[in-house]
Amino acid sequence: MLFALLCKDKPGHLNVRIETRPTHLAYLDKLNAEGKLSMAGPFLDDEGKACGSLVLVKAETAQEAKALADADPYAMAGLFESVDIKPFNWVFNKPEA
Template sequence: MLFALLCTDKPGALQVRLDTRPEHLAYLNRLNEEGKLAFAGPFLGEDGKPNGSLVVVKAETIEAARDLADADPYAKAGLFAGVEIKPWNWVFNNPEA
């Protein structure tokens, strides 16, 4: 099952994001290698700078998706003001369909 992790950065936390980015990318690469990552990328503000993330993961349950979200180095660094997790159905342009 797919889950969308809708992550919103705390205001003024861009430096936390930049400082933690290498660990975050390594984490996403590991999830990808394990077959747990569908896709991911940052949301951008009007200034073009990242201000959140969309990460779509493959997990058996919403609790397992929450565990993946909590293990993200961005989450551990306190970057996010909030993370909303929603079951998601990839209908169009799904390469696995």
Template sequence: MQLRIDTRPTHVAFLEGLNGEGKLAFAGPFLNAEGKPDGSLVVVEAPDLAAAQALSAADPYAKAGLFESVEIRQWNWTFNKPAAS
């Protein structure tokens, strides 16, 4: 738990950086029945699977070995997608 607490500022800064680069669509924790964080969802804009994998591997939480598992899948945002700027 302490490793997660210690790594959180760099994890958040990493996500803020992706957001500033226009690569982060949205992100946030899953919550268990008690309302405690239990996993997370991060949706990024990437040109291909390799780029998405590289972004995932660069996350400080990933580098610290804090993810039990990672699943990377292509997704077609069909409804309520924000208009391109």
């Protein structure tokens, strides 16, 4: 099952995002290699700066998706103000597996 991780950055924490980005990308690479990552990318503010993240993960349960979200280096660094986890049904333009 797919879960969307909707992550909102804390205001004034762009430096945390920039400093943590290499370990965050390594974490996403690991999830991708394990077949748990469908897609990921940042939300952008009006100035084009990252202000959050959208990550689609494959997990058996919402609890597993939460564990994946909690293990993200961005989350561990305290970047996120909030993380909403929603079951997701990818209908249009879904890449073939």
